Amino acid sequence: MEILDKFDWLILNELQIDGRLSNAELAARVGLSAAPCWRRVRALEKAGFITGYRAVIDRHKVGLDVLAFVRLDAERNRGDITRELEQAISRIPEVISCHYISGTGTFELQVVARDLDAFSAFARDVLLNLPNVKDLHTSVSLGEVKSGGALPLPG
Template identity: 65%
Template sequence: MTHSITPPQALTATSVAPQLDRYDIAILGVLQRDARISNADLAAAIGLSAAPTWRRVRRLEELGVITGYRAEIDRRKIGLGVLAFVRVDCERDNAEAMRALEAAIRELPEVIACHYISGAGTFELQVLVTDLDAYSRWTMDTLFKLPNVKDLHTSFSLGEIKASAALPLGHLLASAELPK
């Protein structure tokens, strides 16, 4: 289950980051660990009363700092036993073909992350499938048929050391404003 928030003005990579104080940073830290926490428990955890805590959460949502809430699912318990890292090589000098490939990749549910990368390759995909046979079929039936794909290089996860969607927040503390 994913709940996305559509802020009126989402932050972009080139926009100025909002000023966050230690309470905002604390809210982000707590919500990354437990997005289902009640507002009263969140307020107690950060040392504020409930009303200003709720206003701060709403502000963080409106600024686009908090972009949504989701359930974390154990992929193995729902039969997705194979995590593959796939480097996709394609022609970079054809803008139209690149946009078509990007759009096609966005539509593939098996691709849980895609990054435009430097160095060898063009894209790095994280792909989840049930087993190696399913990956082989998916590659032949889907991935190789996408526009502008020249070659694939796949590595498989042999074991997860760390998997977290939580972002590091320590760098924010040094520049945090004091609460008003």
């Protein structure tokens, strides 16, 4: 599956808005009958266009009131050391997103915590003790304007 047609794009758009749509509802929204729609969804999953389904949870409702953006500076002198740091970061549940970045810093992390005291302890006890970390630079979110947005797909 290399080229997507208009129905594939419509399916992707609808599913990223509501991944819980029944196949019948999805088919009706995109203008297909149920069986071809189901086959297309399975093909999109198999080809890796759809990588999963999940619930979006309000972090405040579960007691995670702090969202921090942490630029982590690390020594980039060897690829194996950078990969070791990547693996260590990927195992930390409080890190909900991590990007290898250009410019100043090595990684940009999104970190959640119960409160500022918990975040401070986490930064000091966990992040600063990761392999090859030189420094941390943190910004705390004062409020979310937009998060978890859908990708701007054609169709």
